[in-house]
Amino acid sequence: EPEVTQTPSHQVTQMGQEVILRCVPISNHLYFYWYRQILGQKVEFLVSFYNNEISEKSEIFDDQFSVERPDGSNFTLKIRSTKLEDSAMYFCASSERQGVTDTQYFGPGTRLTVL
Amino acid sequence: GDSVTQMEGPVTLSEEAFLTINCTYTATGYPSLFWYVQYPGEGLQLLLKATKADDKGSNKGFEATYRKETTSFHLEKGSVQVSDSAVYFCALSQGGSEKLVFGKGTKLTVNP
Numbered sequence: 001e002p003e004v005t006q007t008p009s010h011q012v013t014q015m016g017q018e019v020i021l022r023c024v025p026i027s028n029h030l031y032f033y034w035y036r037q038i039l040g041q042k043v044e045f046l047v048s049f050y051n052n053e054i055s056e057k058s059e060i061f062d063d064q065f066s067v068e069r070p071d072g073s074n075f076t077l078k079i080r081s082t083k084l085e086d087s088a089m090y091f092c093a094s095s096e097r098q099g100v101t102d103t104q105y106f107g108p109g110t111r112l113t114v115l
Numbered sequence: 116g117d118s119v120t121q122m123e124g125p126v127t128l129s130e131e132a133f134l135t136i137n138c139t140y141t142a143t144g145y146p147s148l149f150w151y152v153q154y155p156g157e158g159l160q161l162l163l164k165a166t167k168a169d170d171k172g173s174n175k176g177f178e179a180t181y182r183k184e185t186t187s188f189h190l191e192k193g194s195v196q197v198s199d200s201a202v203y204f205c206a207l208s209q210g211g212s213e214k215l216v217f218g219k220g221t222k223l224t225v226n227p
Contacts, residue, residue: 056213056214107158
């Protein structure tokens with residue numbers, strides 16, 4: 001069964017460094033998402049992406065964050081200058097179509113630790 | 116804004132016990148409601164969903180009914196198995212938005 005994959009599974013970085021989290025969505029999916037979960041808190045929506053553009057973003061997704069689909073398979077989340085509070089589990093998701101009833105398929109997550 | 120509140124865990128049950136995980140929501144309009152499950156080392160998987168009031172979602176023996184009058188979507192299973200041990204997330208989504216709004220998750224452990 002097709003699945004969303006994410007790399008790395010765990011990333012440790014120093015505060016102020018740039019990190020890129022990578023995701024490979026399911027191949028025929030057109031809509032892509034990033035969510036994060038700070039330890040002990042809720043899973044929070046960051047951004048959705050379609051047709052090489054951000055289609056929706058949350059207040060969390062400020063200028064420090066960016067997303068890109070650099071080729072036909074990868075979808076990346078970049079954090080330009082990491083802060084301690086960026087430490088979280090980051091989940092990538094994809095869906096075939098837009099709409100609240102279409103299923104979003106999630107990857108296993110990347111745990112980001114900022115020291 | 117929209118929000119989801121679910122029962123805090125962890126929940127520990129014996130095999131074949133009855134499971135209820137409570138979920139209530141706050142939302143304007145008529146959201147769609149979901150339960151996702153995350154098994155160890157894996158991504159969140161859609162377990163079931165309901166898109167309108169009184170709908171019942173069901174899958175793998177789990178059920179949840181969309182109750183608009185109580186703004187609830189409680190997850191139930193009549194007889195849990197060890198393999199049901201996972202983290203369960205309640206979520207909602209509103210028309211016109213692509214984002215899912217999640218609760219904190221409830222960790223379930225089922226002992227043999």
